[in-house]
Amino acid sequence: MEYYKRTWILCLMIVAALMGLHFLPRMEIFGMELRRVDLLSDLFPDTPDVSEKELAEAMKQQRPHPAHRKTNDCPKGMVCIEDYATDEKRSMDVFYRRLMELNTRKKPVRIAYFGDSFIEGDIFTADLRDLLQSRFGGAGVGFVDMASQTAGFRQTVRAYSQNVESHSVMDSVHKNAFLGINCRYFFPLGGQVSLTLKGTGYGKNTQKAQKSQLFLKTEVPLQVTAEVNDGQQQTFDLKGADRIQCLTTTGAISQVKWSFYADSLARRRVVLYGATMDNEQGVVVDNFSLRGSGGGVLLSIPDENLKQFFDYRPYNLIVLHYGLNVVGPGSGKKAADNYGRILDRMIRKFQALQPGTPILVVSVSDRNSRDKDGKITTIGGIRYLVNEQQQAAVRNGVAFWNLFEAMGGTASIKRMAEQKPALANKDYTHLNFRGGKVLAEKLYEALVNAVKNYTKENQYED
Structure with missing residues (x-):
């Protein structure tokens, strides 16, 4: 019985001490105010x-x-x-x-x-x-980065990228000259490089789109393929150019995969930005x-x-x-x-x-x-x-x-x-x-x- 009594007294003392701390005025030491x-x-x-x-x-x-x-x-x-x-x-x-x-x-x-x-x-x-x-x-989600940290929880599009190196303006090693409208840019790592966008059921307008575009810059010749809905394919043969290029494919698009093969010449000479899904x-x-x-x-x-x-x-x-x-x-x-x-x-x-x-x-x-x-x-x-x-x-x-x-x-x-x-x-x-x-x-x-x-x-x- 004495044990429970001491426990209650201790609890009351703790509550009283906490109440006292609450009503303490602000204090200063050497002119610096202490946080309460x-x-x-x-x-x-x-x-x-x-x-x-x-x-x-x-x-x-x-x-x-x-x-x-x-x-x-x-x-x-x-x-x-x-x-x-x-x-x-x-x-x-x-x-x-x-x-x-x-x-x-x-x-x-x-x-x-x-x-x-x-x-x-x-x-x-x-x-x-x-x-x-x-x-x-x-309809459609609009612009999507070539690769994204938020791809896992973004609900308006399913985005999957392969073999790309990401850079943003927040990186200590980025170069402003490469930055796109998204404050980012991406390099191919070699081999098969791709970005797949797939519509979702979020809201009423994300399932399908009429058009997809890929934004990139390449200094070397490059062959890019757009595959729509795991079927229809369109091939683009690009010449090297010192400006951003835009590739467009159309259709009833619920999924689109943009891909190309990057050899050793393509690294650092191809700059990728992202792709879109939207309507005309x-x-x-x-x-x-x-x-x-x-x-x-x-x-x-x-x-x-x-x-x-x-x-x-x-x-x-x-x-x-x-x-x-x-x-x-x-x-x-x-x-x-x-x-x-x-x-x-x-x-x-x-x-x-x-x-x-x-x-x-x-x-x-x-x-x-x-x-x-x-x-x-x-x-x-x-x-x-x-x-x-x-x-x-x-x-x-x-x-x-x-x-x-x-x-x-x-x-x-x-x-x-x-x-x-x-x-x-x-x-x-x-x-x-x-x-x-x-x-x-x-x-x-x-x-x-x-x-x-x-x-x-x-x-x-x-």
Whole structure:
């Protein structure tokens, strides 16, 4: 009996000690503030590490004047796209017009979606693509790298590569001169080299496509074979050329295999980029994700390489969606301001290379970590970064969509991670496919709302 009594007394003492630690004030040693260890933090409501009121006041003077943006009619509860274009030829109206003309122009409407690990494995973009294709037409997954770390969990395509050596702009040994639009390039290792793409049952539009293209550069003669659905074959005899080449095969494609034999001459003299599966008409969404990137690496792609890609595959909308790798715990306005200057250069690079193509900046999503009190809440730098991304859109006359606000603002990623079933991972940074679908629907709704507004305003042109 005495044993149980001592056990209860010990438990009460531990609880009392933990309660005491929770209420201890912040302490400093030699001017340095010690981080509080609060083992009871999950029992108390979260508080943001930066005061919402203070931040709003600090950012108030920086917000764009309403006269400088175009949002059209925005339904209550929807976060709409804000277009800051000063030149109608670069405005989002150009993109909306192309969507409305799909039935008559018989050409695809292509979206290049650049981002970081938030869209890795086609999370978010998979459902955005499926929603747009279901409404406006189109099929297929779009561009796929010659080899990919995410091939194992990407649900929109089954991709199998053989005998290729991978390089990306994030590698310490890469060479910028070889970089493609995907910030990657691949060398043949020798022997039979191949990439097989196979449609899946994800969504309504990934099973089949009408066209597949292979992008590569070869300095030596090369014979490439495209095999469709384990049957129909097409052979391409290439001459050496100092530019990117694009090979095209068509049909009712549920699977395509691109292959060639690489001898010793081909190594380092053949550069591979990737292949596509899409339709001759409808919406195409190419996912260009790069883990660990803030987007500034896009500046490393040679302009000539991008021009050659755009010659074969011109885009009607370019989306720049970065930020998770730009700010971290302790980051503030300075980090956001520095990034703003990089974002300016990224936007201007694409404006120069695709002058008639609208650009949409999508804000960073919510990202959480434990603050000094042990609470899980939004990293303070996130709010400054969202504001700076919007300011960059204003400065450069492009469009902006506030994903941070659309997903619920402060601590929204935490709420998504704690839902049953979970919509985000417990790193409080990344979505899963369920969460990607939820947020893709929000951007899709904003785009459809903008298209409806454009149609109303321009009926006289029909």
